[in-house]
Amino acid sequence: MNQQPTWKNSDPAFQHAHIYVHFKAVYTLPVKEGGGKGEDRRIRAAQKFLHNCGSKGKTGVLSRLAVGNVMNQVMTQKPHELLAATLADELDAVNLLIRERMASEHAPRIPEVTAHLVEAGGKRLRPMLTLAAARMCGYRGEHHLKLAATVEFIHTATLLHDDVVDESNQRRGRPTANLLWDNKSSVLVGDYLFARSFQLMVDTGNMRVLDILANASATIAEGEVLQMTAATDLRTTEEIYLQVVRGKTAALFSAATEVGGVIAGADATQVKALFDYGDALGIAFQIADDLLDYQGDAAKTGKNVGDDFRERKLTLPVIKAVAKATDDERAFWVRTIEKGRQQDGDLEQALALMAKYATLEATRADAFAWANKAKSALKALPEHPVRTMLTDLADYVVSRLN
């Protein structure tokens, strides 16, 4: 299933029209109130589009074919794709900023490495969360672009260092930077991106935003170290797992949404709601990821079932099984996870123990509970088309578990 939007290679006017039609069809956004240069462009594009649709001949046929594509698209587009379409102009500006700021006059290795990662076609989920939060809170300035670029830089720097730590060779189906260049480049270019993200956030001149991002950075770094030491330690509790998950995923999600609200001058209740949304979304996302490792369809996830088990990574399904283990079962986990002495049939045995205590079901329930928590948090925010998309996004991250 190729979900690549069909309008990607089409006429720019049509692209904008698609977004506009999409808006009309699904959210009936009051576009005239939207304001801004981008909005005007979309309105003009939509007028051109509708005009083309009505015309005869080749253009008309093509346009009518395109309408079919568009309507099809609207029905199947994923929430993060809808968000990307809605925030398209701002995302373009963020991408421009990212390219500008990752440049280095004197050290060409820096843009080489970062371009490899930044242009690798990530979903830009984290910057979108910042843009979405700022949009919902009615922000009119430009600092949210810097903050969106900041969170993407922090994310990219973390990936670079993670690949060194995990000794990974592949990410998103492409060779990692540490493989293409070397560990040195990954470590130092990661540091450079951290420093650049720091400059970007200082540029906003907003001390609260700095405080939030400094604390998130510490949570992320502490979580990474914790993961390294806790991953194979059977004493790891669900509480510690949650802290690792916050470090790995949720802390940057919640910082991304929170700073979007803060920069927009949202009130304390709304800022708290944005934090809670990002936190719960990140946790749901990571729990779902960890669950799919044991019950996913390899064709869909691109991972083999049991990779985490083979790599001796304690995640929630196993932590829950360890908590209920008999002495014999505990000995099994000690041998396979703590000591890493695995043999044929161990994965099957591990899955059998998870089945015995229904830990995959319990983990699934946890993921859905966090997704629901994310959706509830949004209720403290005013009704807005973007809010609907964020609600759908929370459903989407656990929909993979159905």
Add this chain to the structure above:
Amino acid sequence: MNQQPTWKNSDPAFQHAHIYVHFKAVYTLPVKEGGGKGEDRRIRAAQKFLHNCGSKGKTGVLSRLAVGNVMNQVMTQKPHELLAATLADELDAVNLLIRERMASEHAPRIPEVTAHLVEAGGKRLRPMLTLAAARMCGYRGEHHLKLAATVEFIHTATLLHDDVVDESNQRRGRPTANLLWDNKSSVLVGDYLFARSFQLMVDTGNMRVLDILANASATIAEGEVLQMTAATDLRTTEEIYLQVVRGKTAALFSAATEVGGVIAGADATQVKALFDYGDALGIAFQIADDLLDYQGDAAKTGKNVGDDFRERKLTLPVIKAVAKATDDERAFWVRTIEKGRQQDGDLEQALALMAKYATLEATRADAFAWANKAKSALKALPEHPVRTMLTDLADYVVSRLN
């Protein structure tokens, strides 16, 4: 020559007295105007000390012996030791802050690794520069302690990552963290220290300070990447070398002194002078280091002559020789540095080429010129005992070249 201060193991009161006597003897500091709790303690300690000196019997004899030691000490103590003695109370507070902030409730690996480095007996030169700048500018608050801890954290994080990049096994005669633990720990704990340093500086609530440290971080990271790619590239000019040196050493020196002035509310001229001092001091320090690699006394420096040559690191003495090289000589540098195909006698040949163009002398002249620049910068600051020590420090970093 063991320069370990003799008062290190003596009575605390005596320690303070030593500082006081030292002040009286060398700088005649107007102590009563010094104010502050630490100053009071020193005055009381000095009174106790003088009282003891006057008394008969064992105590009196010991004290008089001690006076001899102290006076001897005063004459032979290095400028950074004088600074450490002068700033002793504040340095204690900084060390306490460092220990507090490097703690991690959940990830014990963090304090293990950082304690190894932070307690390894570094000279704390960078935090001292911040404390010294704040003291000279009459600062009375406590934010300078956070900034001093910040620069030490950034320095330590950089060391951790450097050791991974250089694949070093030893630093200051002790095994490196990447050897004792692993590269993962060094990368992730380094990241943690960066994040902690970031929190510390945000705690000051001073946006200018954040701006300075963000820019310094970017210069440091860019310099590190540049060093990696430029080190074996014969096109590396003196200008690029200077940028690498700024990234490696001078950017953190200049940020350390500058933020000390900024937090103290110094005027623009003084802040500029502090920046210039740190920048020039750092450059003089690094050029001297690079020169000693070729002409140092291995017994004193703890390094073998020509380590940089063997590791194919282009430093100033070689860059100057390459700039003047004949075609044959250039081929020699291409083979030994760019291609790294070294054989017996190459170091001798390299030294002969440096002698031919007198590049060691020229490098030495550069180091002294930067030290003089550092001293000149200080003239924009009001007369102060600490200013004298900083002047002496600039002389000291190049005195190793005599």
